Amino acid sequence: MDKGKIALVTGASKGIGAAIARELAADGFHIWLNYRSDHSAAETVFKDIETAGGSCTLLPFDVADGEATANVLNPLLEEQTPAVLINNAGFARDGILALMSHSDWNDVMGVHLGGFFNVTRLVVARMLKKRYGRIVNIVSTSGETGMAGQVNYSAAKAGLIGATRSLAAEVGRRKVLVNAVSPGFIATEMTEDLPSEQILPMIPLGRIGEPEEVSGLVSFLCSERAGYITGQVFAVNGGAHI
Numbered sequence: 001m002d003k004g005k006i007a008l009v010t011g012a013s014k015g016i017g018a019a020i021a022r023e024l025a026a027d028g029f030h031i032w033l034n035y036r037s038d039h040s041a042a043e044t045v046f047k048d049i050e051t052a053g054g055s056c057t058l059l060p061f062d063v064a065d066g067e068a069t070a071n072v073l074n075p076l077l078e079e080q081t082p083a084v085l086i087n088n089a090g091f092a093r094d095g096i097l098a099l100m101s102h103s104d105w106n107d108v109m110g111v112h113l114g115g116f117f118n119v120t121r122l123v124v125a126r127m128l129k130k131r132y133g134r135i136v137n138i139v140s141t142s143g144e145t146g147m148a149g150q151v152n153y154s155a156a157k158a159g160l161i162g163a164t165r166s167l168a169a170e171v172g173r174r175k176v177l178v179n180a181v182s183p184g185f186i187a188t189e190m191t192e193d194l195p196s197e198q199i200l201p202m203i204p205l206g207r208i209g210e211p212e213e214v215s216g217l218v219s220f221l222c223s224e225r226a227g228y229i230t231g232q233v234f235a236v237n238g239g240a241h242i
């Protein structure tokens with residue numbers, strides 16, 4: 001991979017995003033590392049990347065806030081265009097629909113769908129001018145199949161799958177490739193409180209996945225070897241949804 005190329009990874013202070021940032025840095029990308037609030041976790045990822053010989057710029061902003069996103073990204077995009085965008089920032093607010101608050105619905109839509117829109121519309125405009133780009137949206141098994149207690153999260157991730165396919169159709173002629181990676185249960189802060197005795201029987205491989213098992217696929221999709229792949233959804237779920 002060419003040195004000097006930029007990869008913008010949202011939600012990369014920890015978990016899957018941090019693993020993606022580390023791996024893309026090892027692939028030779030300069031990382032624009034977005035996160036929302038955990039400065040010390042982001043500093044740790046920053047130091048790991050620099051210690052391993054890579055380079056990184058920390059970009060704290062809330063992807064759900066269109067104005068904040070534009071205020072940070074627009075000045076940078078005046079100067080440089082990322083070759084890669086990974087839309088990974090997100091969280092769940094689980095609960096049954098009958099009791100779900102408006103804020104639990106809106107916040108989940110805001111971070112996954114709003115975040116995708118706020119970041120991608122700015123970046124893809126630049127990629128189209130450069131006639132090159134790789135966009136990977138991190139979705140979820142919950143967006144592919146039904147999951148009780150996750151109506152908001154499933155709707156957001158299924159929406160992001162739809163956005164992936166339509167954007168791929170829209171920008172393919174300009175050599176901008178758009179795919180989705182769909183993790184199952186992965187060991188991060190998001191899943192640490194889930195009861196493993198209920199989860200493990202749902203997974204044919206019998207274990208929870210590691211963030212690096214997701215980032216390896218993302219790295220491939222951002223490599224030159226993946227130049228004929230667009231509009232697809234790739235599951236990394238240990239067989240939890242087949």
Ligand code: NAP
Binds near residue numbers: 016
């Ligand atoms: P995580 O460990 O909780 O990390 C979430 C990351 O997103 C953090 O860096 C957090 O930043 C950032 N973030 C959250 N809201 C944000 C916002 N509004 N603006 C910018 N950054 C924001 O979660 P994860 O498990 O790695 O999940 C990463 C992605 O994978 C999510 O989209 C999630 O839905 C998806 N996913 C996860 C699993 C799983 O089993 N873990 C399965 C399927 C899909 P701060 O902490 O600094 O605020």
